Amino acid sequence: MTSELKTATLPVSRVHMADISDILSPQPGQRQGMAGFDEEFVDIVDYILRITHRIWEEKNIGLVYDFYSHNCPIHTLAGESYGAEAAVQGTIKSLNAFPDRILYGDNVVWGGNDKDAFYSSHRITSTVTNLGDSEFGPATGKKASFVTIADCVVKENRIVEEWLMRDNLSTVLQLGLNPHEIARQQAASDRAKHEHFHDWRLGEIDRILAQTAPKAMTIPDQPDKDPEAYAKALVHELWNRRMFGKVRDVYASNAVYHGPSGRELNGHGEIIGNIVNLLAALPDARMSVDHVCAIPCGENGTDIAVRWTLAGNHEGPGLYGTPSHRRIMILGSSHWRIEGGKIQEEWTIFDELAVLRQVYGGG
Amino acid sequence: MAEVKLNASPQIESIHCAGDWAKLQRRVREDLAVGLIYSTYVHNCAFSGFQATPRGYGRDALIASWLGELNGFSEQTLNDIASFGASLGGQDTPLTFAMSRGEVSATNSAETVFGSGTGRKVAYRSQSACVIAGGRVQHEWLFTDNLHIALQLGVPPLAVAQRLAKLKARTNLPHWDFGERASAEGQTGPLPCELDIVLLKNWVDALNTRRLDHLAKLYTSDTQCLAPGGRRFSGAAEISRFWLSLFAAIPDGQINAQLTVNDAKQHELGMNWQLRGHHTGPGFLAQPNGARVTLQGNLQLKVTDTLIKEEWLMFDELDLLTQLVGPQGVSNSLF
Numbered sequence: 237m238t239s240e241l242k243t244a245t246l247p248v249s250r251v252h253m254a255d256i257s258d259i260l261s262p263q264p265g266q267r268q269g270m271a272g273f274d275e276e277f278v279d280i281v282d283y284i285l286r287i288t289h290r291i292w293e294e295k296n297i298g299l300v301y302d303f304y305s306h307n308c309p310i311h312t313l314a315g316e317s318y319g320a321e322a323a324v325q326g327t328i329k330s331l332n333a334f335p336d337r338i339l340y341g342d343n344v345v346w347g348g349n350d351k352d353a354f355y356s357s358h359r360i361t362s363t364v365t366n367l368g369d370s371e372f373g374p375a376t377g378k379k380a381s382f383v384t385i386a387d388c389v390v391k392e393n394r395i396v397e398e399w400l401m402r403d404n405l406s407t408v409l410q411l412g413l414n415p416h417e418i419a420r421q422q423a424a425s426d427r428a429k430h431e432h433f434h435d436w437r438l439g440e441i442d443r444i445l446a447q448t449a450p451k452a453m454t455i456p457d458q459p460d461k462d463p464e465a466y467a468k469a470l471v472h473e474l475w476n477r478r479m480f481g482k483v484r485d486v487y488a489s490n491a492v493y494h495g496p497s498g499r500e501l502n503g504h505g506e507i508i509g510n511i512v513n514l515l516a517a518l519p520d521a522r523m524s525v526d527h528v529c530a531i532p533c534g535e536n537g538t539d540i541a542v543r544w545t546l547a548g549n550h551e552g553p554g555l556y557g558t559p560s561h562r563r564i565m566i567l568g569s570s571h572w573r574i575e576g577g578k579i580q581e582e583w584t585i586f587d588e589l590a591v592l593r594q595v596y597g598g599g
Numbered sequence: 600m601a602e603v604k605l606n607a608s609p610q611i612e613s614i615h616c617a618g619d620w621a622k623l624q625r626r627v628r629e630d631l632a633v634g635l636i637y638s639t640y641v642h643n644c645a646f647s648g649f650q651a652t653p654r655g656y657g658r659d660a661l662i663a664s665w666l667g668e669l670n671g672f673s674e675q676t677l678n679d680i681a682s683f684g685a686s687l688g689g690q691d692t693p694l695t696f697a698m699s700r701g702e703v704s705a706t707n708s709a710e711t712v713f714g715s716g717t718g719r720k721v722a723y724r725s726q727s728a729c730v731i732a733g734g735r736v737q738h739e740w741l742f743t744d745n746l747h748i749a750l751q752l753g754v755p756p757l758a759v760a761q762r763l764a765k766l767k768a769r770t771n772l773p774h775w776d777f778g779e780r781a782s783a784e785g786q787t788g789p790l791p792c793e794l795d796i797v798l799l800k801n802w803v804d805a806l807n808t809r810r811l812d813h814l815a816k817l818y819t820s821d822t823q824c825l826a827p828g829g830r831r832f833s834g835a836a837e838i839s840r841f842w843l844s845l846f847a848a849i850p851d852g853q854i855n856a857q858l859t860v861n862d863a864k865q866h867e868l869g870m871n872w873q874l875r876g877h878h879t880g881p882g883f884l885a886q887p888n889g890a891r892v893t894l895q896g897n898l899q900l901k902v903t904d905t906l907i908k909e910e911w912l913m914f915d916e917l918d919l920l921t922q923l924v925g926p927q928g929v930s931n932s933l934f
């Protein structure tokens with residue numbers, strides 16, 4: 237009862253247009269049911285933002301033991317890890333390489349509830365200086381900024397599963413390193429390992445490619461009414477049915493697209509060109525929508541977060557070079573800002589360095 | 600002896616309207632109160648328009664950009680500053696779109712992208728646009744007449760552009776060149792823009808459809824226009840002539856309207872716009888090489904009886920030159 241009274245007073249926190257001073261010091265009082273969570277967290281958005289700040293920026297990495305389950309799977313396109321201990325070790329390595337990393341939380345799109353589990357899609361812009369050796373190579377002393385989207389399932393104060401999409405190719409390029417050399421080395425290392433990761437990835441590709449021939453779907457004209465149906469229809473029509481012209485129906489004419497590896501695009505023509513560019517390299521590719529959640533944005537807008545998987549065979553020239561004939565999988569996430577029924581701004585992130593790694597025979 | 604409280608709360612100032620923001624710009628430029636940005640901009644603000652950081656992110660990066668700017672061009676005064684804006688309402692976080700303009704006087708006292716400090720005095724126009732919410736600036740666009748600065752410093756613009764192109768290339772990020780080309784030359788012709796502010800829509804449509812006769816009809820007979828490169832135009836004929844020269848150099852160029860402001864009280868309109876096309880015609884001090892170029896521009900209008908009485912137009916021609924002399928031959932490939 238107490239929880240209900242408290243949640244009636246304030247809306248769930250929003251990140252869009254909020255300053256860090258307000259984000260880190262929310263007004264007390266829970267805004268939604270938070271059974272099983274520490275009392276200090278007013279809602280799931282507050283939980284995600286403050287644990288990220290404490291772990292990464294305050295460098296209390298041991299909090300990972302408190303906020304991740306002991307067997308939490310963390311999925312990335314470069315590989316999978318399990319459990320809080322692996323997360324702690326990975327965080328320490330990353331902080332040694334980029335000790336001044338600042339993680340600007342640009343949005344947290346969420347769904348679910350405290351009873352079943354929350355789902356959060358956290359978009360982060362990071363600024364770093366590469367002062368220590370990293371997974372990419374020796375310290376370069378150079379600065380970089382990159383975007384990450386971290387999707388988490390959260391239950392009773394702990395992250396129980398995570399999908400991490402990071403723009404690693406952009407980082408490597410800004411550090412002045414050779415991504416092809418790195419990808420080749422990673423691929424060689426992958427080939428020397430046992431087959432577990434290969435099995436997982438190839439199984440995922442089979443799941444996605446097994447879909448039947450695409451039939452026409454109607455894209456709902458009110459995305460906020462049923463975001464999941466909207467996202468699935470949009471992905472199906474634009475990506476799987478190759479109806480590129482429908483970009484003109486669902487994107488505003490002056491839409492802005494922020495993508496991996498420095499893709500900053502504007503307007504229908506460039507957004508269409510970007511889809512065609514990727515599908516030309518993977519001509520039989522299919523995209524599967526794996527999760528959708530949405531929150532209101534501003535007065536009449538909606539923010540939709542879509543986690544997706546794209547799989548196809550590298551049979552076409554262009555984006556990823558001469559066809560390698562390898563099976564490629566991409567784990568990605570897109571955040572759409574929708575106003576007036578159309579996508580005004582999009583942020584799409586996937587690890588294109590891990591794609592190169594697959595092109596060179598790894599993954 | 601009184602105890603010095605190092606952790607005393609800093610003075611909190613906030614931004615709620617175009618006027619507040621214009622005052623802040625003056626304090627930053629004239630009083631060097633750069634730290635005011637901490638309390639008046641959101642921590643993850645986006646900004647663009649500085650030479651060394653064309654697209655920036657975050658309050659710290661913005662402050663760093665201003666420190667470089669004010670060190671290179673010292674003793675700044677901001678003259679003839681004007682601002683206007685419009686609130687979009689909203690219960691949770693009311694939004695305000697604002698625009699400002701002014702003329703900066705400064706001394707080139709230290710190294711900048713133009714080269715070593717020359718000690719010369721310069722005067723140049725600057726226009727800005729921003730989104731305000733929650734008492735803070737959320738996104739800011741700065742448009743500076745950098746070509747005019749180069750000309751006053753006696754620095755060859757092409758040499759500066761080549762230096763800037765090298766700086767840009769340092770990020771190593773690919774230059775993506777996607778999508779339909781020559782949209783003004785398509786079989787169906789240019790599409791009308793979707794703006795609901797009639798005068799701005801007519802302005803964009805007149806330019807995109809190359810109906811410079813329609814453009815001329817949007818102005819009063821005694822209209823005045825300040826344009827990039829220190830240009831001053833009197834009358835619609837000179838304005839049309841300017842656009843003719845630009846589209847001669849970029850024949851397939853199309854303008855895309857972005858942020859718009861309608862301040863009905865002050866009878867002022869504003870718009871951020873983007874022009875994309877290919878340099879296939881004569882102009883811009885460089886031979887046409889087919890380069891795809893993007894101009895980020897800002898337009899501010901004073902309106903009388905639905906006609907444009909005064910116009911302030913700004914885009915960075917030096918940035919345009921930088922695109923022309925930068926690496927070409929894009930393949931949209933990571934190989």
